Amino acid sequence: MTNLRRLFELSLVLASAALLVGCGHDQRPAAVAVETASEVPVLQVQAASVTDWLEAVGTVRAAVTSAVSSRVVGNVLEVRVHEGDRVRRGQVLVVIDSAQPRAALDGARAALSAARQQISAADAECGLADATFRRYQDLYSKKSLSPQEFDEVKARRQTALARRESARAAEAQAQAAVEQAQVGVNDTTLRAPFDGVVTRKTADPGALATPGSPLLVVEDTRGYRLEASVDEGEVRLVHPGQSAEVSLDALGAAALSGRVTEIVPAADPSSRTFTVKIQLPPDSRIRSGLFGRARLPRGKRQALLVPRTAVVEHGQLEAVYVIGPDRLATLRYVTLGKPSGDQVEVLSGLAAGERIVAVAGGQDLGGKRIEVQP
Known part of the structure; x- marks a missing residue:
């Protein structure tokens, strides 16, 4: 009796489990469709x-720059340009007081005039000495003159010729002094060495100009270059004539086609870099001092x-x-x-x-x- 009851209970458990399993299959969620x-x-x-690129950064510089300075000492009277002004070759930029150079020129001209007067006197003396010599030579040939008298006339003629040569040398020296003094006067007017733009002015009227001290800086706007710093370990990959892509932040994203023109042979000891100069194409927007980036091809990968x-x-x-x-x-x-x-x-x-x-x-x-x- 007990065994029959246990068998009946087990049958109920199995039936319930089967029913639950069946219900579970009936309630399974449908598969989610994948979007296409x-x-x-x-x-x-x-x-x-x-292309594998070597990259470097640098600053734009003018290919030709001139520091305009005086060759004479004097006060600045006029500065006729300002920073940013465009100038033409030969244009007057600065005028320096020329009082002392002009005084020196006047003195040299006076010395030249005196030297020319000395030549005139020497020419007259030589003319007289020549005439006397010819007359005495004729007398000497006719035995009408003693050898001593003829030698004295000949000596006077040689002395006159020597004085004339000395006067001519003095005239040449005086002429050279005039030309030198004229250069001093001309040096009081400073002119533009070429067409370009004034990028710096360091003197104003009243300042004392001295030889070697720049008064203005003029740049030739016809050519600019990027002076980029290349690491000492990569400079061996750069050579003159190599093409380069240059981008200037001030000009936007467009790249410029440049070419390496020079590699400075000495490294900067503080940064251990070499300066590589890259010539830029003509572009009126380029200015000295702009920041630039250069890319130079160094092979394929x-x-x-x-x-x-x-x-x-x-x-x-x-x-x-x-x-x-x-x-x-x-x-x-x-x-x-x-x-x-x-x-x-x-x-x-x-x-x-x-x-x-x-x-x-x-x-x-x-x-x-x-x-x-x-």
């Missing part, structure tokens, strides 16, 4: 050969490139949509490197052969099934 994104452009990531349109920005991070074997898109964060045209280098986060969405377009494709654009 149609006609999405997709590409396979591949390694490509890219393999890199993973993706279109910039494939990159999705999430705050400070960048990502791309990677398509798996099941055609589902997954947002994956990547580390980007240098741009290359309309593409950008991927340093980490992707592998060659993986497929990504080529144009993300700001849409949320995460978890969606991608239908490739035909």
